[in-house]
Amino acid sequence: MSHRRAVIYHYDGSFEGFLCCIYESYTRRELPLDLLPPELAQPSLYPVRQVDTDTAHAARVFDSLAKKLGPQGEDFVATGFLCGREDKALLLYRFVELGYEIGPRVTSMRGHPAVEPVWQMNRAVRSEAHLMTGFLRFSQYGQALVAIMEPKHFILPLIAPHFCGRFPEEQFLILDRSHCAALIYRPYESRLIPMDNLELPGASQQERLFRSLWQGYYQAISIQSRENPRCRMTHMPKRFWPCMTEFQEKEDAGKLQLPEEDSTSPFSKEVLP
Amino acid sequence: MDLYDKLTILADAAKYDVACTSSGSDRAGTAGSIGSTAPAGICHSFSADGRCISLLKVLMTNVCVYDCKYCVNRRSNDTRRAAFTPRELAELTIGFYRRNYIEGLFLSSGIMKNPDYTCEQMLRTLELLRNEYRFRGYIHVKAIPGADDRLIERLGLLADRMSVNIELPSRQSLTALAPDKSKTDILRPMGQICQEIHRSREELVRYRHAPTFAPAGQSTQMIVGASGESDFQILNLTQGLYRKYELKRVFFSAYTPVVSDKLLPALNTKPPLLREHRLYQADWLLRFYGFEAGELLDEAHPNFDPLLDPKANWALHHQDQFPVEINKAPYEMLLRVPGIGVRSARAIRSARRVSTLDFGDLRRMGVVLKRAQYFITCRGRLAEGLRITPEGTFRAMVSGRLIRELEPDYGQQLSLFSSMDAAPTREEVLQCLTGEL
Numbered sequence: 001m002s003h004r005r006a007v008i009y010h011y012d013g014s015f016e017g018f019l020c021c022i023y024e025s026y027t028r029r030e031l032p033l034d035l036l037p038p039e040l041a042q043p044s045l046y047p048v049r050q051v052d053t054d055t056a057h058a059a060r061v062f063d064s065l066a067k068k069l070g071p072q073g074e075d076f077v078a079t080g081f082l083c084g085r086e087d088k089a090l091l092l093y094r095f096v097e098l099g100y101e102i103g104p105r106v107t108s109m110r111g112h113p114a115v116e117p118v119w120q121m122n123r124a125v126r127s128e129a130h131l132m133t134g135f136l137r138f139s140q141y142g143q144a145l146v147a148i149m150e151p152k153h154f155i156l157p158l159i160a161p162h163f164c165g166r167f168p169e170e171q172f173l174i175l176d177r178s179h180c181a182a183l184i185y186r187p188y189e190s191r192l193i194p195m196d197n198l199e200l201p202g203a204s205q206q207e208r209l210f211r212s213l214w215q216g217y218y219q220a221i222s223i224q225s226r227e228n229p230r231c232r233m234t235h236m237p238k239r240f241w242p243c244m245t246e247f248q249e250k251e252d253a254g255k256l257q258l259p260e261e262d263s264t265s266p267f268s269k270e271v272l273p
Numbered sequence: 274m275d276l277y278d279k280l281t282i283l284a285d286a287a288k289y290d291v292a293c294t295s296s297g298s299d300r301a302g303t304a305g306s307i308g309s310t311a312p313a314g315i316c317h318s319f320s321a322d323g324r325c326i327s328l329l330k331v332l333m334t335n336v337c338v339y340d341c342k343y344c345v346n347r348r349s350n351d352t353r354r355a356a357f358t359p360r361e362l363a364e365l366t367i368g369f370y371r372r373n374y375i376e377g378l379f380l381s382s383g384i385m386k387n388p389d390y391t392c393e394q395m396l397r398t399l400e401l402l403r404n405e406y407r408f409r410g411y412i413h414v415k416a417i418p419g420a421d422d423r424l425i426e427r428l429g430l431l432a433d434r435m436s437v438n439i440e441l442p443s444r445q446s447l448t449a450l451a452p453d454k455s456k457t458d459i460l461r462p463m464g465q466i467c468q469e470i471h472r473s474r475e476e477l478v479r480y481r482h483a484p485t486f487a488p489a490g491q492s493t494q495m496i497v498g499a500s501g502e503s504d505f506q507i508l509n510l511t512q513g514l515y516r517k518y519e520l521k522r523v524f525f526s527a528y529t530p531v532v533s534d535k536l537l538p539a540l541n542t543k544p545p546l547l548r549e550h551r552l553y554q555a556d557w558l559l560r561f562y563g564f565e566a567g568e569l570l571d572e573a574h575p576n577f578d579p580l581l582d583p584k585a586n587w588a589l590h591h592q593d594q595f596p597v598e599i600n601k602a603p604y605e606m607l608l609r610v611p612g613i614g615v616r617s618a619r620a621i622r623s624a625r626r627v628s629t630l631d632f633g634d635l636r637r638m639g640v641v642l643k644r645a646q647y648f649i650t651c652r653g654r655l656a657e658g659l660r661i662t663p664e665g666t667f668r669a670m671v672s673g674r675l676i677r678e679l680e681p682d683y684g685q686q687l688s689l690f691s692s693m694d695a696a697p698t699r700e701e702v703l704q705c706l707t708g709e710l
Contacts, residue, residue: 110637110638110639130315133311133315134315134316134317134318134327134373134376135317135318136373137372137373137374138371138372138373139372140371140372145371145372147373162309163373165301165302165309166302166307166308166309167302167307167371168302168303168304168305168306168307169304169305169306169307170307170371187304188304209276210368210369210372212277213276213277213280213365213368213369214369214372214374216277216280216281216284217280217281217284217329218318218320218326219281220280220281220282220284220285220288221284221285221287221288221320221326221330222288222320222321222322222324223288223289223322223324223529224322225529225543225544226322226323226324226527226529226544226546227321227322228321228322228323229321229323230323231319231322231323232319232320232321232322232323234323235316235319235323235325236316236318236319244318245372245374246318
């Protein structure tokens with residue numbers, strides 16, 4: 001396609017912005033050499049075009065994805081865009097380009113240089129989302145549960161249905177510190193909002209008790225004579241550890257007791273029957 | 274005794290139970306309750322021994338009237354004892370579950386007073402969780418051998434999975450090591466659970482809201498290496514259990530010496546982890562690969578080769594059935610090729626409908642050819658440049674790490690320069706220089 005003019009696109013980093021890049025490249029017959037969000041934009045020898053986000057254009061391109069690439073292809077693009085790779089927009093652009101040409105068959109063309117990276121991006125995003133459904137840790141502050149995570153990919157939209165479905169009666173907040181976004185849920189409604197950081201008060205006594213119980217349990221359940229640190233790291237990579245209760249500073253269990261005046265205290269003093 | 278001590282004692286006493294899966298149950302959350310289950314299960318953490326932590330695995334109590342010799346909770350063992358009250362345990366489960374520490378509860382118990390009393394305590398806990406706390410997460414509960422049928426039935430209606438541990442794979446070792454238990458004691462609840470599951474499935478067909486009995490099925494566990502059974506006996510028993518009682522899983526637990534007894538391996542014996550691993554490999558072959566126990570082992574070869582995995586071992590002993598043609602071989606035969614698993618076999622089956630496959634296609638599809646290439650042809654040809662010798666095939670089947678660990682001398686015959694390893698002496702160098710050689 002040598003008749004297309006080579007340019008570099010600067011877009012606003014959003015999914016709609018990316019879709020608008022596709023729109024611009026087809027209406028202007030341009031060949032994007034790179035698609036850069038604001039944080040990666042830099043002066044270049046190639047001509048640069050600033051692509052403004054237009055929701056109407058984005059919607060039109062999004063509709064075309066389902067039509068031309070099939071539902072699976074559309075899902076590939078939407079999920080792939082959550083990936084944390086810096087060159088994701090360019091890789092996805094090439095995938096869409098090929099998809100427009102050959103249709104829904106594109107998703108099953110494993111091994112094709114334009115398809116394989118997108119396939120892998122999808123797998124990386126989904127597997128991190130699955131791991132996070134297990135490794136996320138909540139702490140109770142007042143009536144609400146708060147969890148903080150630092151994932152590689154923007155998995156919040158993928159794990160939101162899982163947690164909203166699992167804790168329908170709770171109020172909770174999941175903060176994604178690496179993408180500065182948070183999911184807020186209160187019974188039967190949830191919202192994704194931008195959020196940089198969160199000032200948390202000190203943990204209550206009950207919260208510290210549960211943390212220490214979990215840390216104690218984590219220690220006790222391991223069999224010393226089978227110790228296998230490599231196996232543990234394979235299944236639970238170290239990048240997840242900083243946000244997990246079992247690896248945080250030990251709470252002193254000796255001093256922790258539930259407050260006496262709490263008459264509804266769940267833990268009766270009965271010992272052996 | 275405070276809750277922290279109770280929890281650590283009762284978790285420590287439960288850790289030799291292997292099963293920690295939270296799979297097999299698919300239940301979405303609903304308003305007014307807490308919890309859901311995922312069909313594939315979710316691992317919430319991994320302990321220092323690399324095992325998954327999915328459920329809060331504890332005993333109701335480690336007080337036990339039995340005196341099974343292999344067990345850390347036996348009556349005659351001098352250890353700290355504790356017991357949860359049902360309310361305590363339910364609160365603890367919910368507290369952990371809300372913080373997303375766990376996927377649910379795994380409840381087992383020592384026998385306190387008598388089997389019925391123990392079972393009632395467990396039942397009370399499950400009732401609290403399900404009815405009062407509206408808990409819809411995963412629950413795995415042990416059926417207590419010797420408890421009343423009606424108690425077992427009520428447990429099963431509240432739990433996702435039930436299990437009865439066989440522990441010792443033969444009647445002889447059961448009499449020797451667990452004098453208070455008998456084979457029928459163990460198999461009776463297993464049979465009952467199997468029947469209840471069947472009945473519940475039939476009822477579900479008729480009435481949509483009929484209560485489900487252990488929707489994630491039942492499992493069991495056997496200790497490997499505490500008594501003298503061969504792999505062949507264990508595998509045959511496993512196959513029998515899958516067929517007769519329709520178990521979802523049989524778990525194997527490498528025996529970790531916890532108490533000293535003249536009938537048991539010494540306290541400093543290492544757990545037979547490799548043997549456990551081979552048994553799991555064989556277990557997978559039984560469940561997903563269409564193998565039978567009798568094909569993998571027989572009376573003459575009652576134990577697995579530590580160097581070879583069971584499938585490679587089978588293939589090496591049945592060279593007459595290979596190589597198979599990738600484009601024509603039936604799916605069942607593809608599954609028997611070392612290095613080709615269920616995922617690869619399915620990919621091949623669907624891809625060869627569209628076009629004939631060669632080795633390049635297989636590689637791009639992600640089929641690992643390191644071991645498979647010795648057993649397959651594509652369009653009638655072997656992989657390019659591959660010479661098949663019995664020695665070379667065997668070498669490709671074993672992992673280098675294992676050889677180095679198990680047979681340090683084995684690799685040496687490979688070395689071309691083994692005779693030249695020793696550094697030349699001063700005399701030899703001088704001889705070379707002066708041309709005396």
